[in-house]
Amino acid sequence: MTEAILIKACMQKDILAQRELYDLYSAKMLGICYRYAYRREDAEDMLQEGFVKIFNQLSTFENRGSFEGWMKRVIVNTCINFLKRTKKFNEHLALDAAYYIEYKEESIASKLLGKQIIECIRLLPIGYRTILNLYAIEGYSHKEIAGLLEIEESTSRSQFTRAKIALENILIKRGIIDNPDKKHQWALSFRN
Amino acid sequence: MEKDKQFFNDLEELLQNQADKFVIYPKDTTWEDIKTELHGTPKWPALGIIFMSIIVALTISTALNYPPEPILAKYKTEPKNNSIQSQTSNSKKSYKTFTQQLNTKANNEETFAKSNSNIPVSIENVDNLVLTDNELVDLNRRTNNNKENNIVIATNAANSDNLKYKQESHIELLNETHLEVINNLVKPVEIVKNNESNDLNINFIGSENNNPEASDYLSEFVANKYLKPKKPSKWQYQLYITPSISDRILFDDKTRIYYTNPTTSSQNLSKNVNDVIQYTPAMGTEIGASFMYKVGKNLHLKTGFQFNIRQYFIDAYRGFNTATVAFVNNSALDSVNLISLFSNNKNSYSTELNNKLYQVSIPIGIQWDFLNIKNLGVNVAATIQPTFTLNKNVYLVSTDYKYFADGESFFRNINLNSAVELNFTFKTGHKQWFFGPQLRYQHLPTFNKIYPIKEFRLDYGLRFGFNAPL
Numbered sequence: 001m002t003e004a005i006l007i008k009a010c011m012q013k014d015i016l017a018q019r020e021l022y023d024l025y026s027a028k029m030l031g032i033c034y035r036y037a038y039r040r041e042d043a044e045d046m047l048q049e050g051f052v053k054i055f056n057q058l059s060t061f062e063n064r065g066s067f068e069g070w071m072k073r074v075i076v077n078t079c080i081n082f083l084k085r086t087k088k089f090n091e092h093l094a095l096d097a098a099y100y101i102e103y104k105e106e107s108i109a110s111k112l113l114g115k116q117i118i119e120c121i122r123l124l125p126i127g128y129r130t131i132l133n134l135y136a137i138e139g140y141s142h143k144e145i146a147g148l149l150e151i152e153e154s155t156s157r158s159q160f161t162r163a164k165i166a167l168e169n170i171l172i173k174r175g176i177i178d179n180p181d182k183k184h185q186w187a188l189s190f191r192n
Numbered sequence: 193m194e195k196d197k198q199f200f201n202d203l204e205e206l207l208q209n210q211a212d213k214f215v216i217y218p219k220d221t222t223w224e225d226i227k228t229e230l231h232g233t234p235k236w237p238a239l240g241i242i243f244m245s246i247i248v249a250l251t252i253s254t255a256l257n258y259p260p261e262p263i264l265a266k267y268k269t270e271p272k273n274n275s276i277q278s279q280t281s282n283s284k285k286s287y288k289t290f291t292q293q294l295n296t297k298a299n300n301e302e303t304f305a306k307s308n309s310n311i312p313v314s315i316e317n318v319d320n321l322v323l324t325d326n327e328l329v330d331l332n333r334r335t336n337n338n339k340e341n342n343i344v345i346a347t348n349a350a351n352s353d354n355l356k357y358k359q360e361s362h363i364e365l366l367n368e369t370h371l372e373v374i375n376n377l378v379k380p381v382e383i384v385k386n387n388e389s390n391d392l393n394i395n396f397i398g399s400e401n402n403n404p405e406a407s408d409y410l411s412e413f414v415a416n417k418y419l420k421p422k423k424p425s426k427w428q429y430q431l432y433i434t435p436s437i438s439d440r441i442l443f444d445d446k447t448r449i450y451y452t453n454p455t456t457s458s459q460n461l462s463k464n465v466n467d468v469i470q471y472t473p474a475m476g477t478e479i480g481a482s483f484m485y486k487v488g489k490n491l492h493l494k495t496g497f498q499f500n501i502r503q504y505f506i507d508a509y510r511g512f513n514t515a516t517v518a519f520v521n522n523s524a525l526d527s528v529n530l531i532s533l534f535s536n537n538k539n540s541y542s543t544e545l546n547n548k549l550y551q552v553s554i555p556i557g558i559q560w561d562f563l564n565i566k567n568l569g570v571n572v573a574a575t576i577q578p579t580f581t582l583n584k585n586v587y588l589v590s591t592d593y594k595y596f597a598d599g600e601s602f603f604r605n606i607n608l609n610s611a612v613e614l615n616f617t618f619k620t621g622h623k624q625w626f627f628g629p630q631l632r633y634q635h636l637p638t639f640n641k642i643y644p645i646k647e648f649r650l651d652y653g654l655r656f657g658f659n660a661p662l
């Protein structure tokens with residue numbers, strides 16, 4: 001009910017309501033942008049562009065599904081478009097380089113698990129990272145990803161598989177997860 | 193293979209869980225950029241300030257240049273106490289050429305001005321104002337008949353060096369137009385005295401030399417400015433600024449309670465609304481320009497134009513709700529629901545709501561100078577001020593005192609204020625400076641008569657400014 005009032009006020013271009021909505025969701029949405037962005041500054045730009053779209057396209061939200069889910073889709077689309085526009089999405093790195101990347105980043109400032117994992121994702125080449133984000137975290141299908149990134153569906157699948165392996169290697173080498181041969185007990189421990 | 197699949201499923205689940213919890217707080221400037229992109233930069237305060245600056249600049253420049261200086265010359269002189277005596281002829285016209293004295297003995301002596309130390313006087317007697325070959329000379333100050341000591345008032349271009357001879361009065365050549373007029377002094381002129389108006393007019397004789405523009409210049413200079421003394425003006429202008437504290441008082445008659453179910457009415461209503469709504473008075477300002485007209489020895493009427501900024505801060509807390517404004521309409525309870533983003537409930541993040549108004553008004557009132565000792569004095573003044581508010585940036589409180597909402601829909605644009613002031617004055621030259629306390633009160637509620645909680649604003653501050661004659 002309260003969210004409905006807020007959305008209605010935002011649709012009426014109420015600046016205070018817009019600020020309220022921004023305060024509620026900006027941190028979470030910037031977290032999403034950060035997963036896709038090359039640099040922190042890019043993430044801030046994506047967030048700004050995304051929120052402008054959200055406020056301008058609020059009338060297209062038809063109360064189907066959650067409002068937060070709708071916002072996330074707008075933000076993710078904005079991130080993809082941003083990467084395409086800045087051509088950073090076209091950067092390519094061989095899978096083997098993932099081992100090297102791990103050593104290039106000597107330390108991760110935050111000791112928090114969420115932060116560590118996100119930073120590990122950001123170590124991946126931008127192509128791997130984007131597909132991993134879209135498929136494993138955002139829940140897009142390979143078909144949707146292929147349409148969104150203008151690639152073949154099979155490419156999306158193969159890139160995702162490679163991305164997972166690369167990420168797994170990074171996580172294992174950083175000691176964040178155990179080797180799957182050790183019965184992957186890590187998964188249970190991290191859910192708590 | 194199965195083991196790997198399970199591993200990757202667990203990895204995806206881990207990623208989803210951790211990514212969902214991951215937040216980063218954006219920079220403060222990001223919101224400002226979004227706001228600017230959505231709403232643009234606020235323009236009207238800047239426009240208002242520019243508008244006000246133009247009005248104030250025009251007012252000052254007009255006042256400082258009133259009456260307008262003749263284009264011909266800028267005249268400088270020192271005050272003298274002597275009155276000007278002018279002799280006029282019985283006939284309406286007396287003719288002189290440029291080689292003769294300006295006027296002869298007159299049958300009737302007329303006083304052109306009363307003696308007044310504040311009035312600049314330079315020519316003691318019209319008889320001694322002489323047009324020579326190419327100069328207009330004041331013989332009053334001629335000493336020992338020495339031509340070198342003549343006070344040259346005007347000359348032609350060739351002899352303009354004479355103008356450097358400056359004692360008590362002189363003319364400065366200003367521009368080419370002026371030179372052209374001065375050159376006409378070598379032509380015959382006629383001096384015309386109008387007995388009814390006491391004005392002196394100077395015309396060039398002969399059609400071929402009849403230059404109306406030059407004649408106007410000379411007439412204005414000699415007759416209306418140089419010879420004719422100024423009378424003390426009854427008009428004054430005034431410029432002032434008043435830094436002030438803006439405050440407010442709320443009144444709620446609570447008649448709606450009688451139409452409400454007692455079990456549902458807010459507990460807040462048993463308290464005084466001023467105790468429930470916390471706020472902080474803030475700094476306001478008024479800037480204005482007035483014209484005053486002297487109607488008695490110590491009494492002035494005045495009116496002008498004034499710009500006010502008045503504001504205060506409401507202590508509020510974030511949270512969205514519906515703010516209900518209940519009111520009695522046709523002996524029945526009616527209500528309006530407004531979207532509220534701020535409440536009076538302290539269980540949330542605190543914030544401040546700025547109830548800030550920009551206003552223009554036309555003060556109309558009187559001023560009484562009740563004490564004058566040499567250059568010091570004291571006066572009191574009172575004005576009523578029809579006021580128009582330029583913006584509607586106000587918040588109102590719901591009638592249960594719980595929530596704050598945008599008050600634009602209930603706002604009253606036109607209002608009436610009054611002000612009283614006590615001024616301590618001191619004179620420096622033509623200007624009279626003043627300072628003193630001022631109280632201004634808003635007579636009509638900020639919101640219209642439907643909204644039952646009446647807000648009256650008041651400002652108290654220190655007023656600074658000056659008066660000067662027009």
